[in-house]
Amino acid sequence: MTSHLDPRQTLRRQLRQTRRSLSAEEQLAAATQLVFCLKNHLNLPEVENAKRIALYLTNDGEISPHLLCDYYWQQGIQTYLPVIQGKQLTFARYTPNTVWQENVFGIKEPVTTEYLSGDELDVVLLPLVGFDSQGGRLGMGGGFYDRTFADKKANEKPLLIGLAHDCQEVKNLPVEGWDVPLQAIITPSRIINV
Ligand SMILES: Nc1nc2c(c(=O)[nH]1)N(C=O)[C@@H](CNc1ccc(C(=O)N[C@@H](CCC(=O)O)C(=O)O)cc1)CN2
Numbered sequence: 370m371t372s373h374l375d376p377r378q379t380l381r382r383q384l385r386q387t388r389r390s391l392s393a394e395e396q397l398a399a400a401t402q403l404v405f406c407l408k409n410h411l412n413l414p415e416v417e418n419a420k421r422i423a424l425y426l427t428n429d430g431e432i433s434p435h436l437l438c439d440y441y442w443q444q445g446i447q448t449y450l451p452v453i454q455g456k457q458l459t460f461a462r463y464t465p466n467t468v469w470q471e472n473v474f475g476i477k478e479p480v481t482t483e484y485l486s487g488d489e490l491d492v493v494l495l496p497l498v499g500f501d502s503q504g505g506r507l508g509m510g511g512g513f514y515d516r517t518f519a520d521k522k523a524n525e526k527p528l529l530i531g532l533a534h535d536c537q538e539v540k541n542l543p544v545e546g547w548d549v550p551l552q553a554i555i556t557p558s559r560i561i562n563v
Protein backbone atom coordinates (compact mmCIF):
# COMPACT_ATOMS: atom_id res chain seq x y z
CA MET A 370 0.00 0.00 0.00
CA THR A 371 1.18 3.50 -0.80
CA SER A 372 -0.12 6.21 1.50
CA HIS A 373 0.30 9.96 1.04
CA LEU A 374 2.92 9.79 3.82
CA ASP A 375 5.15 7.37 1.86
CA PRO A 376 8.52 9.19 1.69
CA ARG A 377 9.09 7.88 -1.83
CA GLN A 378 5.81 9.41 -3.02
CA THR A 379 6.62 12.77 -1.43
CA LEU A 380 10.09 12.78 -2.99
CA ARG A 381 8.70 11.73 -6.35
CA ARG A 382 6.25 14.64 -6.35
CA GLN A 383 8.93 17.18 -5.38
CA LEU A 384 11.53 15.95 -7.86
CA ARG A 385 9.06 15.73 -10.74
CA GLN A 386 7.99 19.30 -10.04
CA THR A 387 11.65 20.43 -10.01
CA ARG A 388 12.56 18.81 -13.33
CA ARG A 389 9.35 20.07 -14.99
CA SER A 390 10.20 23.63 -13.97
CA LEU A 391 13.39 23.68 -16.10
CA SER A 392 13.02 26.02 -19.10
CA ALA A 393 13.32 24.87 -22.71
CA GLU A 394 16.75 26.58 -22.84
CA GLU A 395 17.91 24.76 -19.71
CA GLN A 396 16.66 21.46 -21.11
CA LEU A 397 18.53 21.94 -24.39
CA ALA A 398 21.72 22.97 -22.58
CA ALA A 399 21.44 19.88 -20.36
CA ALA A 400 20.89 17.52 -23.32
CA THR A 401 23.89 19.07 -25.10
CA GLN A 402 26.14 18.73 -22.04
CA LEU A 403 25.03 15.14 -21.61
CA VAL A 404 26.41 14.21 -25.04
CA PHE A 405 29.66 16.01 -24.28
CA CYS A 406 29.98 14.18 -20.97
CA LEU A 407 29.33 10.81 -22.54
CA LYS A 408 31.65 11.32 -25.53
CA ASN A 409 34.57 12.72 -23.58
CA HIS A 410 34.44 11.28 -20.11
CA LEU A 411 32.62 7.98 -20.07
CA ASN A 412 35.32 5.39 -20.57
CA LEU A 413 33.33 2.20 -20.28
CA PRO A 414 34.16 -0.63 -22.69
CA GLU A 415 30.55 -1.88 -22.51
CA VAL A 416 29.43 1.44 -23.96
CA GLU A 417 32.30 1.80 -26.43
CA ASN A 418 31.65 -1.68 -27.85
CA ALA A 419 27.85 -1.51 -27.69
CA LYS A 420 25.84 -2.48 -30.76
CA ARG A 421 22.36 -2.09 -29.26
CA ILE A 422 21.49 0.68 -26.83
CA ALA A 423 18.07 1.44 -25.35
CA LEU A 424 17.12 4.99 -24.52
CA TYR A 425 13.73 6.67 -24.01
CA LEU A 426 11.58 9.48 -25.35
CA THR A 427 11.62 12.36 -22.92
CA ASN A 428 8.54 12.84 -20.73
CA ASP A 429 7.62 15.02 -17.74
CA GLY A 430 10.84 17.11 -17.73
CA GLU A 431 13.26 14.17 -18.00
CA ILE A 432 16.67 14.95 -19.46
CA SER A 433 16.40 14.31 -23.18
CA PRO A 434 18.59 11.67 -24.84
CA HIS A 435 17.63 12.88 -28.36
CA LEU A 436 21.07 14.33 -29.15
CA LEU A 437 22.70 11.16 -27.85
CA CYS A 438 20.45 9.21 -30.18
CA ASP A 439 21.62 11.29 -33.17
CA TYR A 440 25.20 10.55 -32.15
CA TYR A 441 24.55 6.80 -31.91
CA TRP A 442 22.90 6.78 -35.33
CA GLN A 443 26.00 8.48 -36.78
CA GLN A 444 28.07 5.70 -35.21
CA GLY A 445 25.87 2.96 -36.70
CA ILE A 446 24.68 1.84 -33.25
CA GLN A 447 21.13 0.47 -33.13
CA THR A 448 18.81 2.28 -30.72
CA TYR A 449 15.75 0.85 -28.96
CA LEU A 450 12.86 2.24 -26.93
CA PRO A 451 10.90 0.66 -24.07
CA VAL A 452 7.48 -0.78 -24.89
CA ILE A 453 5.10 -1.65 -22.04
CA GLN A 454 3.98 -5.25 -22.21
CA GLY A 455 1.90 -6.17 -19.17
CA LYS A 456 3.94 -5.08 -16.16
CA GLN A 457 7.30 -5.34 -17.88
CA LEU A 458 9.20 -3.70 -20.70
CA THR A 459 10.28 -5.09 -24.04
CA PHE A 460 12.35 -3.07 -26.47
CA ALA A 461 11.59 -1.97 -30.02
CA ARG A 462 14.04 -0.64 -32.63
CA TYR A 463 13.94 3.11 -33.19
CA THR A 464 14.96 4.53 -36.59
CA PRO A 465 14.17 7.78 -38.45
CA ASN A 466 11.30 5.85 -40.17
CA THR A 467 9.62 4.60 -36.99
CA VAL A 468 5.82 4.63 -36.96
CA TRP A 469 4.34 5.43 -33.54
CA GLN A 470 1.57 4.46 -31.19
CA GLU A 471 0.96 5.82 -27.68
CA ASN A 472 1.07 3.72 -24.50
CA VAL A 473 -1.37 4.18 -21.59
CA PHE A 474 0.76 7.00 -20.22
CA GLY A 475 0.68 8.90 -23.51
CA ILE A 476 4.35 8.10 -24.26
CA LYS A 477 5.09 7.11 -27.87
CA GLU A 478 6.26 3.59 -28.65
CA PRO A 479 7.44 2.21 -32.01
CA VAL A 480 4.95 0.06 -33.93
CA THR A 481 6.83 -3.12 -34.74
CA THR A 482 6.59 -6.90 -34.85
CA GLU A 483 10.07 -7.55 -33.51
CA TYR A 484 10.80 -7.04 -29.84
CA LEU A 485 14.00 -7.62 -27.90
CA SER A 486 14.11 -8.66 -24.27
CA GLY A 487 16.28 -6.66 -21.89
CA ASP A 488 19.15 -9.15 -21.95
CA GLU A 489 19.56 -8.77 -25.71
CA LEU A 490 20.66 -5.16 -25.26
CA ASP A 491 24.21 -4.07 -24.43
CA VAL A 492 23.38 -0.85 -22.61
CA VAL A 493 20.13 0.61 -21.25
CA LEU A 494 19.92 4.33 -20.53
CA LEU A 495 17.19 4.69 -17.92
CA PRO A 496 14.98 7.68 -17.20
CA LEU A 497 14.60 8.45 -13.52
CA VAL A 498 12.90 10.79 -11.08
CA GLY A 499 15.63 10.69 -8.42
CA PHE A 500 19.04 9.10 -7.91
CA ASP A 501 21.76 8.88 -5.27
CA SER A 502 25.50 8.39 -5.68
CA GLN A 503 25.25 4.74 -4.61
CA GLY A 504 23.22 3.82 -7.69
CA GLY A 505 19.80 4.12 -6.06
CA ARG A 506 17.03 4.96 -8.52
CA LEU A 507 13.54 6.30 -7.95
CA GLY A 508 11.35 6.00 -11.05
CA MET A 509 7.81 7.01 -11.93
CA GLY A 510 6.37 4.35 -9.63
CA GLY A 511 5.29 1.68 -12.10
CA GLY A 512 8.12 -0.72 -11.27
CA PHE A 513 8.60 -1.40 -14.98
CA TYR A 514 12.39 -1.22 -15.15
CA ASP A 515 12.71 -3.03 -11.79
CA ARG A 516 10.60 -5.98 -12.96
CA THR A 517 12.31 -6.14 -16.35
CA PHE A 518 15.81 -6.39 -14.85
CA ALA A 519 14.96 -8.15 -11.57
CA ASP A 520 16.96 -11.28 -12.49
CA LYS A 521 19.94 -9.52 -14.00
CA LYS A 522 23.29 -10.02 -12.26
CA ALA A 523 25.74 -7.13 -12.03
CA ASN A 524 28.22 -8.74 -14.44
CA GLU A 525 25.58 -9.61 -17.03
CA LYS A 526 24.42 -7.34 -19.81
CA PRO A 527 22.89 -4.91 -20.27
CA LEU A 528 24.78 -2.21 -18.42
CA LEU A 529 22.20 -0.03 -16.64
CA ILE A 530 23.00 3.67 -16.77
CA GLY A 531 20.70 6.38 -15.40
CA LEU A 532 20.44 9.77 -17.13
CA ALA A 533 19.46 12.75 -15.00
CA HIS A 534 19.56 16.46 -14.40
CA ASP A 535 21.85 17.41 -11.50
CA CYS A 536 18.80 18.66 -9.57
CA GLN A 537 17.50 15.07 -9.36
CA GLU A 538 20.22 13.96 -6.94
CA VAL A 539 19.16 12.97 -3.43
CA LYS A 540 21.62 12.22 -0.62
CA ASN A 541 20.29 8.84 0.45
CA LEU A 542 17.36 7.56 -1.53
CA PRO A 543 15.03 5.30 0.45
CA VAL A 544 15.54 2.05 -1.45
CA GLU A 545 13.31 -1.03 -1.53
CA GLY A 546 14.34 -4.65 -1.89
CA TRP A 547 13.11 -4.86 -5.48
CA ASP A 548 15.01 -1.75 -6.69
CA VAL A 549 17.51 -2.68 -9.37
CA PRO A 550 20.68 -0.61 -8.80
CA LEU A 551 22.14 1.59 -11.51
CA GLN A 552 25.71 0.82 -12.53
CA ALA A 553 26.45 4.41 -13.52
CA ILE A 554 24.66 7.76 -13.59
CA ILE A 555 25.37 10.50 -16.10
CA THR A 556 24.31 14.12 -15.52
CA PRO A 557 25.29 17.22 -17.53
CA SER A 558 28.15 17.87 -15.09
CA ARG A 559 29.23 14.51 -13.78
CA ILE A 560 29.65 10.77 -14.27
CA ILE A 561 29.11 8.54 -11.29
CA ASN A 562 30.54 5.05 -11.62
CA VAL A 563 28.92 2.98 -8.91
N1 LIG B 1 10.27 8.53 -20.94
C1 LIG B 1 9.92 7.50 -20.20
N2 LIG B 1 9.45 6.40 -20.78
C2 LIG B 1 9.07 5.35 -20.00
C3 LIG B 1 9.19 5.40 -18.60
C4 LIG B 1 9.68 6.59 -18.01
O1 LIG B 1 9.81 6.72 -16.77
N3 LIG B 1 10.03 7.60 -18.84
N4 LIG B 1 8.82 4.31 -17.85
C5 LIG B 1 9.41 3.93 -16.64
O2 LIG B 1 9.02 3.00 -16.01
C6 LIG B 1 7.80 3.43 -18.42
C7 LIG B 1 6.47 4.14 -18.27
N5 LIG B 1 6.18 4.44 -16.90
C8 LIG B 1 5.42 5.52 -16.53
C9 LIG B 1 4.76 5.51 -15.32
C10 LIG B 1 3.94 6.57 -14.97
C11 LIG B 1 3.80 7.67 -15.83
C12 LIG B 1 2.94 8.84 -15.53
O3 LIG B 1 3.04 9.86 -16.15
N6 LIG B 1 2.03 8.76 -14.64
C13 LIG B 1 1.15 9.88 -14.47
C14 LIG B 1 -0.28 9.47 -14.72
C15 LIG B 1 -0.49 9.28 -16.20
C16 LIG B 1 -1.80 8.60 -16.56
O4 LIG B 1 -2.24 7.72 -15.83
O5 LIG B 1 -2.35 8.98 -17.59
C17 LIG B 1 1.34 10.47 -13.12
O6 LIG B 1 1.73 9.72 -12.21
O7 LIG B 1 1.13 11.65 -12.99
C18 LIG B 1 4.49 7.69 -16.99
C19 LIG B 1 5.29 6.63 -17.34
C20 LIG B 1 8.16 3.12 -19.84
N7 LIG B 1 8.51 4.28 -20.60
Ligand SMILES: Nc1ncnc2c1ncn2[C@@H]1O[C@H](COP(=O)(O)OP(=O)(O)OP(=O)(O)O)[C@@H](O)[C@H]1O
Nearest residue numbers: 506507508509510511512513514515516519547548
Ligand atom coordinates in the same frame (compact mmCIF):
# COMPACT_ATOMS: atom_id res chain seq x y z
N1 LIG C 1 10.72 -7.41 -9.39
C1 LIG C 1 9.48 -7.07 -9.04
N2 LIG C 1 8.51 -8.00 -8.93
C2 LIG C 1 7.27 -7.66 -8.59
N3 LIG C 1 6.88 -6.40 -8.30
C3 LIG C 1 7.78 -5.44 -8.38
C4 LIG C 1 9.13 -5.70 -8.77
N4 LIG C 1 9.81 -4.55 -8.79
C5 LIG C 1 8.93 -3.59 -8.44
N5 LIG C 1 7.72 -4.11 -8.18
C6 LIG C 1 6.50 -3.36 -7.74
O1 LIG C 1 6.37 -2.18 -8.52
C7 LIG C 1 5.88 -1.12 -7.73
C8 LIG C 1 6.59 0.17 -8.04
O2 LIG C 1 7.96 0.08 -7.69
P1 LIG C 1 8.87 1.38 -7.61
O3 LIG C 1 8.18 2.43 -6.83
O4 LIG C 1 10.25 0.99 -7.15
O5 LIG C 1 8.90 1.81 -9.15
P2 LIG C 1 9.89 2.77 -9.92
O6 LIG C 1 11.27 2.23 -9.95
O7 LIG C 1 9.73 4.12 -9.33
O8 LIG C 1 9.23 2.74 -11.38
P3 LIG C 1 9.80 2.60 -12.90
O9 LIG C 1 10.91 1.60 -12.92
O10 LIG C 1 8.62 2.15 -13.68
O11 LIG C 1 10.26 3.95 -13.31
C9 LIG C 1 6.03 -1.54 -6.27
O12 LIG C 1 4.76 -1.58 -5.71
C10 LIG C 1 6.66 -2.90 -6.31
O13 LIG C 1 5.98 -3.77 -5.45
